[in-house]
Amino acid sequence: MTAAEFCWAADAETPPEDxxxxxxEEADDWQLLTMSASECLFRVLTDATFEDYTIADMVDPPFFTPYEA
Incomplete structure (x- = not known):
């Protein structure tokens, strides 16, 4: 992936959460992704199979380090 654009398909008749x-990608046609914005972002960052839009192979996997007092 080199560059991609993401937008919501806003509709006054539909609640924003839907x-x-x-x-x-680049100058390609728009594709409808039937998922929420949060799921889309999660998949862009972590799902290597999310073809055309993933950057999962470019970033380290998320991790958590517990706080130790």
Whole structure:
């Protein structure tokens, strides 16, 4: 992936939490992604199989280090 755009397909008749995401890579056509914005972001960052939009192979996996007093 080199560059991608993500937007909500906003609709006044639909509650914002139900707006789907639309995306495109470079100058390609827009694609409807039937998922929430939070799921889309999660998949972009962590799902190597999320073709055309993932950066999972470019970043370290998320981790948690517990606080020790």
């Amino acid at each position: 707006w789907p995401v639309v995306a495109r």
